[in-house]
Amino acid sequence: MIKTETKIACSHCGETCMNQELQQDDLNFCCLGCKQVNAILHQHKMTDYYCLNPMPGNKIISSASNKFDYLEDESIASKLISFKNAQHTQVQFFIPQMHCSSCLWLLEHLYKLNEGILQTDVNFTDKSIRISFQQDRISLKELCNLLMSLGYEPHITLKDYEEEKTKPKPVSKYLKLGLVGFCFGNIMLISFPEYLGLDLADNPLLLNVLRFTNLGISLPVFFYGASEFFKNAWQSIKQKHINIDAPISLAIVLTFTRSVFEILTHTGAGYLDSMCGIVFFMLIGRGLQRKTLTHLKFNRDYTSYFPIALTVVKDKEMQVKKIQEVEEGDVLKINSQEIIPVDCILSSRLADIDYSFVTGENDCTSMHAGELIYAGGKVMHSSIEVIAIKPFSQSHFTSLWNNQAFKKEEEYKSNFVELISKYFSLALILIASLTFVYWQIVNPANAWNALTAVLIIACPCTLLLTSSYTFGYLMEWFSKEGLFIKNADTITKMTQLDHIVFDKTGTISEVVQPEIIFMPLNSTIEDLRVVVSIMKQSNHPFSKIIAKHYEKLSIEEIQSVKEIAGQGIEAWHNEQHIKIGSASFVGMQVPNEISGSLVCFSVDGKTQAYFILKNKIRSGIKELFSALKKYSVSLLSGDNALSVQQMKHIFPKDSSLLFQQTPQQKLDYIHSLQMQGKKVMMIGDGINDAGALKQSDLGISVVENHFSFSPASDAIIHADRVANLHAFIQSAIGAKRLIIGSFIYSLFYNAIGIYFAVSAQLKPVIAAILMPASSISVILIAFVGTRYLHYTYFQKNNEKQRHDKNHVLR
Amino acid sequence: MNVIIFLLAVSLLVAISFLVAFIWSASNGQFDDDYSPAQRIFFTDNIENENN
Numbered sequence: 120m121i122k123t124e125t126k127i128a129c130s131h132c133g134e135t136c137m138n139q140e141l142q143q144d145d146l147n148f149c150c151l152g153c154k155q156v157n158a159i160l161h162q163h164k165m166t167d168y169y170c171l172n173p174m175p176g177n178k179i180i181s182s183a184s185n186k187f188d189y190l191e192d193e194s195i196a197s198k199l200i201s202f203k204n205a206q207h208t209q210v211q212f213f214i215p216q217m218h219c220s221s222c223l224w225l226l227e228h229l230y231k232l233n234e235g236i237l238q239t240d241v242n243f244t245d246k247s248i249r250i251s252f253q254q255d256r257i258s259l260k261e262l263c264n265l266l267m268s269l270g271y272e273p274h275i276t277l278k279d280y281e282e283e284k285t286k287p288k289p290v291s292k293y294l295k296l297g298l299v300g301f302c303f304g305n306i307m308l309i310s311f312p313e314y315l316g317l318d319l320a321d322n323p324l325l326l327n328v329l330r331f332t333n334l335g336i337s338l339p340v341f342f343y344g345a346s347e348f349f350k351n352a353w354q355s356i357k358q359k360h361i362n363i364d365a366p367i368s369l370a371i372v373l374t375f376t377r378s379v380f381e382i383l384t385h386t387g388a389g390y391l392d393s394m395c396g397i398v399f400f401m402l403i404g405r406g407l408q409r410k411t412l413t414h415l416k417f418n419r420d421y422t423s424y425f426p427i428a429l430t431v432v433k434d435k436e437m438q439v440k441k442i443q444e445v446e447e448g449d450v451l452k453i454n455s456q457e458i459i460p461v462d463c464i465l466s467s468r469l470a471d472i473d474y475s476f477v478t479g480e481n482d483c484t485s486m487h488a489g490e491l492i493y494a495g496g497k498v499m500h501s502s503i504e505v506i507a508i509k510p511f512s513q514s515h516f517t518s519l520w521n522n523q524a525f526k527k528e529e530e531y532k533s534n535f536v537e538l539i540s541k542y543f544s545l546a547l548i549l550i551a552s553l554t555f556v557y558w559q560i561v562n563p564a565n566a567w568n569a570l571t572a573v574l575i576i577a578c579p580c581t582l583l584l585t586s587s588y589t590f591g592y593l594m595e596w597f598s599k600e601g602l603f604i605k606n607a608d609t610i611t612k613m614t615q616l617d618h619i620v621f622d623k624t625g626t627i628s629e630v631v632q633p634e635i636i637f638m639p640l641n642s643t644i645e646d647l648r649v650v651v652s653i654m655k656q657s658n659h660p661f662s663k664i665i666a667k668h669y670e671k672l673s674i675e676e677i678q679s680v681k682e683i684a685g686q687g688i689e690a691w692h693n694e695q696h697i698k699i700g701s702a703s704f705v706g707m708q709v710p711n712e713i714s715g716s717l718v719c720f721s722v723d724g725k726t727q728a729y730f731i732l733k734n735k736i737r738s739g740i741k742e743l744f745s746a747l748k749k750y751s752v753s754l755l756s757g758d759n760a761l762s763v764q765q766m767k768h769i770f771p772k773d774s775s776l777l778f779q780q781t782p783q784q785k786l787d788y789i790h791s792l793q794m795q796g797k798k799v800m801m802i803g804d805g806i807n808d809a810g811a812l813k814q815s816d817l818g819i820s821v822v823e824n825h826f827s828f829s830p831a832s833d834a835i836i837h838a839d840r841v842a843n844l845h846a847f848i849q850s851a852i853g854a855k856r857l858i859i860g861s862f863i864y865s866l867f868y869n870a871i872g873i874y875f876a877v878s879a880q881l882k883p884v885i886a887a888i889l890m891p892a893s894s895i896s897v898i899l900i901a902f903v904g905t906r907y908l909h910y911t912y913f914q915k916n917n918e919k920q921r922h923d924k925n926h927v928l929r
Numbered sequence: 930m931n932v933i934i935f936l937l938a939v940s941l942l943v944a945i946s947f948l949v950a951f952i953w954s955a956s957n958g959q960f961d962d963d964y965s966p967a968q969r970i971f972f973t974d975n976i977e978n979e980n981n
Contacts, residue, residue, distance in 0.1 A: 171971070220968040227972070243964040291955040301948050309937070328934050332941070 131157050132270070133174035152179025156269055163231050168221050175221030177270035186454065187263040189428030192439040196259050199275065201249075207237060209251045210259060212273035214266070217246045226271065233257050233265060248273075275427060296402055299344040302336045303395040307887070309333050310392050314884045319385065330382045330389075337391040341375050345398045347405075363537050363583050366544045370578030371398065377571050388883050390575055393890040397580045400894045404584050407591030408607045425460045429453070432504065442511050454502040458495065462514045463505035465490050470503045472496035495806075534611040535855065536586045539862065540579045547577050554877045565879040572881040576872035576889065581865035581897050586858050588901035593854045596909045601837030602819075602847050609833045612817045613851035615798050616750060619844075620789060620811065622803030623756035623766065626821050626841060628734035633716075633762070635668045635730055642720075642728040648672050650699060650720050653690045656680055661718050662688075662699075665730055697722050702729070716764050734762045739842025741769055746845040751797075753777065755785045757807050786810035802841065806830050846912040853908045861900040868893035 127136040130146040131153035148154040153176060160168055168175060190196050202209040217226070223241050226248055230236045235256025240249040252262060266273055309329050319326055348371065351364035371394060378389020430452040431440045437452070442460050445451065450466065453459055459472070470486045474496050486492060492505060494514035551573040558566035590607035597604055604610060621627055639647070651669040654662035656677065680690045687700015698705045699720040707719055707727050719729040744752065754766055754776040766776050777788065785803075789811045792799045801808065801815035804822070809830035812818030818832040821841060836844075872889050875881045954960070 167972075220971070223965050223968055224972055227969075241965055242962045243968075244962045291958070291960050293960045294952060294955040297951050297955060298948070301944070301951075305941070305944060312933075322930055325930060325933060328937070332937065 128174060129153050129176075129178075130169070130174060131176035132178040133176075134178055150179060152268075152270070155179070159232070159269075160225075165225070165228060165231055168225050171221040171224055172219045175219050177216045179268075179270050186267070186426070186457070187260045188430065189426070189439045189441075190260040190263060191258075192428060195428060195439075195441065199259070203254075206253055206255075207251050208254045208259070209249060210262075211247060211249045212263075212266070212275070213245075213247050214271050214273055215246055216271050217241070217243065217248075222271070225269065229265075233262075236262070292406055295344060296399075296406060299340050299395065299399045299402055302340045302344070303392075303399045305336050306333050306392045306395050309336075310388065310883070310887065313388050314887065327385070333388070333391050334379065334382050337375070337378075337395055340395045340398055341371070344395075344402060345371050348398075348401070361537075361541065361544075363540045363579060366540060366547075366579050367401070367583060370574055370580070373571055374575045377575070390883055390886050392883065393575075393886040396887075396890050397578075397894065400898070401580060401583055401587070404587030404591060404898075408587045408594070426457055429460065445507050445511055447507060447510060449507045451505050451507055452502060453498050453505060455498055458497050459492055459505070460514070461494050461507045461511050462509045463492050463494075463507045465492055465503065466506050467503040470501075471499040473499050534608060536582060536611075536858065539859070540582055543579050543582065547574065547579075550577075550873060550877070557877075558879065562879075569877060569879040572876035572879065573873060576876045576881060576886060577869045581868070581893055582862050584894055585861045585865065585897045585901055588898050589854050589858050589861075589905060592901055592905035593850065593908070596850070596905055596913075597847065600843065600847070600909075600913055601840035602843075603835040605833050609817060610851045610854060612798075612833070613800075613848055614855045616800045616817065616848070618792055618797045618799045619747065619750050619752045620792075620799060620801045620815070621752065621754050622801075622808050622811075622821075623734075623754060623758055623762070625804035625823075625838070626802055627740050627754070627766075627769070628736050628762075629838075633664060634733045634735055635665060636733065638729050638731070640726075640728045642722070642726045646720075646722050646726055646728070649675060649677070649692055649695075649697065649722075653677050653680055653688060653692075653697060653699060657682060657688055659688075661716065661732065664732065665718065695722050696724070698724075716762060732762075734765055736765075736769065737839065737841060743842050743845055744769060744771055753788075755780050755788060755803075755808075755811065757781070757785075782807045782810045786814045789814045802836070802844070804838075843913070850908045850912045853912070854905065857901070857904040857908070861897050861904070864900065865893050865897050868896075 127147045128134065129136050129149035131148060134149040136147045136149045142148070143154065143157075146157065148157065156176060156179060160166060190199075199212075200208055200210050214226070217223070223243060226241050227239050229239050229250070233256075235253045237251040237253065239251075242248070250262065257265075263273055263275075309332055312329060313326070317326060345368075348364045348368050351362065352368040355362040355365060374390050374394045378391045378394070381387035381389045425442055428439050428441050429445060431438045431445070432450040432452055440449070445461055451461075451463065465486050465488055468488050470492070472484055472486055472492060474484065474493075491508075494511075551570050554573055555566050555570040558569050587607070590610055593610060594604045594607070637647070647669070651666055651672050652675045655666045655674055657663075657666075657680075659682075675692070677690055677692050679692075680688060682688050683700075683704075687698060687704040690697045690699075697720060699718065702709050702717060702719050705719040705721045705727070706724065707721060707729075709717060709719065709729060716732040717729055718732065719727070721727045748771070752771060752774045754770060754774065756766075756776075756778050757780055758778060763776065763778065770776060777784075780788070785808060789799050789801060793814075793816070798817075799815045800817040800819065801811045802819045802821060803812060804820060808820070812820055812830055812832045817834070819834045819836050820830055820832040821836055821838050823838050868889055872881070872886070875885055
């Protein structure tokens with residue numbers, strides 16, 4: 120099949136152009152917003168923006184022009200401003216849309232667009248921007264409007280700014296690493312004469328100078344570098360359980376004290392080199408694992424979705440009020456495209472409210488004056504006035520967040536790595552005490568020496584190394600494949616699942632109106648026109664969709680229409696009897712294998728035709744379900760049961776499909792599964808899934824593009840990568856096996872070390888060889904192993920797809 | 930042999946001066962953003978071309 124239709128991409132943002140009218144010179148635009156930005160940039164000779172990257176822009180989403188009015192309120196604005204004097208102001212914004220060097224260029228050249236702007240500093244990694252401007256030339260509000268008009272709307276949540284101010288400036292993550300690495304290298308170097316056999320008898324002065332220098336250099340490693348292990352260990356002991364940091368801290372403390380003792384008593388050089396080395400490698404591993412994706416926020420709550428402040432009408436005057444301060448009885452003015460933050464009563468004559476934010480269902484409802492509007496609806500078309508009946512915190516919508524699920528602190532569950540470490544430590548203590556007893560009998564002089572040597576050489580450091588490097592590398596691979604993981608524990612959780620719950624709209628299907636396929640059979644266009652006219656009068660969701668699809672057909676007045684609930688519509692028009700509804704109601708035979716919802720009609724029982732309504736399913740979803748055979752799956756949709764047939768077709772036979780679920784019901788369903796002892800993973804997009812995502816053992820939120828906002832979750836996945844879910848789970852399971860495997864391998868080194876330690880002949884040089892050898896080989900296994908996992912579960916797939924594509928093209 | 934002690938002191942002094950330089954640059958935020966500095970170098974070039 121060859122598609123003759125060519126898609127024209129917008130010269131600004133690269134989206135497909137639906138409208139041919141927005142052409143200028145040889146440029147095409149998808150919307151007026153994109154065209155305007157292009158014009159502004161041309162006018163200011165800033166076309167470099169388009170030279171750096173092809174189609175770099177962000178699609179301009181129309182927002183109310185008075186969206187940033189609240190910034191006129193001094194108390195709100197002052198929270199954003201980091202510095203202010205008589206002439207200029209400095210402010211910091213978070214701009215998640217920033218994605219390429221063109222963005223960087225444009226934002227750093229803002230001064231060309233407005234002479235009030237003095238300087239902009241972009242931090243690309245944090246997606247933040249610091250702007251200095253002259254407040255008498257451009258106000259904060261105008262600045263935000265300028266950014267918004269360019270497609271870089273700053274994301275402002277007061278909570279972020281408050282947190283920013285209270286937390287101390289973070290120390291660069293490289294500082295500690297660099298310092299410990301420096302100490303490790305120098306100690307190794309200074310220890311060389313001793314490795315090569317410099318003896319105390321040869322040159323006592325030189326040897327002592329070397330040893331004391333080592334001791335001095337190791338102090339920052341012990342007190343600063345290793346401090347986070349001590350802190351973690353202490354915290355876990357306070358919570359009455361032992362995590363992996365506890366035995367490691369013990370080993371570090373033991374190594375250090377024994378080394379200090381040996382150096383002070385001139386009996387040996389100690390194991391400072393090994394200690395610094397292991398701390399260094401462990402810090403790198405921890406850093407790799409903790410490599411935060413600073414621009415992704417995993418802990419958003421509902422407040423990020425609401426406007427910060429509202430316009431309150433009081434005595435015919437407009438006032439800006441913070442959302443938390445809204446009281447019962449306040450008259451609020453809500454702009455088009457804004458989300459209604461509180462339960463309220465409509466006082467304007469008419470309003471169109473879109474509840475897709477809450478239900479996920481793409482449906483606009485019309486409201487009349489006096490009707491109750493629940494929080495979470497989005498105002499469409501024109502701005503409205505409402506009277507609040509509940510304060511923000513008590514609204515129907517926000518009450519979801521008062522649920523237990525949002526209050527519970529992340530309770531600590533030990534993962535399999537810690538389980539292994541527990542047994543390992545027990546075995547180690549057993550060996551150490553047996554050694555001690557043996558030497559007490561044979562030669563008491565060696566007893567203490569052997570005891571500490573065993574504990575030093577065989578600490579579970581390699582276990583920590585192998586897990587942190589494997590998880591760290593895997594997380595990096597996952598983010599390249601479009602799955603962003605909050606922390607390493609999430610990967611462990613992925614290996615323990617047995618039930619997966621999917622949301623429909625936005626997860627399995629794309630967020631667009633269902634596709635309509637019309638099978639005319641023997642009907643004419645005249646019949647269709649009459650049928651659509653009848654449907655226009657019905658309130659059934661199917662009718663609405665079909666009527667909207669055929670908007671352009673001229674409509675006739677139909678007098679006698681009878682709606683039979685649950686079956687269909689009957690109508691008489693021009694001496695014809697028309698029936699619309701299910702196949703059995705209309706009385707016709709349709710092929711069985713239709714995947715989608717059916718609407719049939721007949722005219723006088725002779726002429727027949729039917730419509731098929733199909734949700735656009737993401738590609739690869741069907742294959743995903745056949746791959747996920749091991750898991751039970753279910754569907755939780757806020758949508759109406761319109762697509763039941765189609766979903767039944769995709770989902771495995773025995774899975775439960777639930778429709779018209781409220782956010783609360785979704786949460787409860789997950790909870791009931793967990794009560795049955797199941798480990799549940801939830802995948803969903805909208806805020807309507809927020810409760811379920813939080814309640815589930817592993818919540819993954821789906822985003823269309825990497826800068827859109829997602830509800831609080833453990834991981835964020837790219838919408839077009841949902842189909843790869845099975846590959847992600849498989850790699851996580853593979854990673855777990857890898858860790859166990861390489862740990863068993865490292866036991867081999869431990870066995871050698873323990874042999875020397877038990878026989879009381881552990882020389883520093885042996886420790887100094889064994890430690891890096893085992894660490895580096897374990898790191899190598901993690902590096903190669905995760906690469907292999909990525910290759911088997913992703914690369915092969917991708918290659919196959921590429922091959923298929925080429926094949927089709929040829 | 931004792932000259933090694935002197936050499937040790939000198940080499941440590943040099944090494945520590947590098948360490949101080951590193952600590953200064955790390956706490957000065959030079960490692961915070963690893964993307965934009967590399968890109969900025971292209972920008973000025975383009976503007977100059979435009980002016981010519």
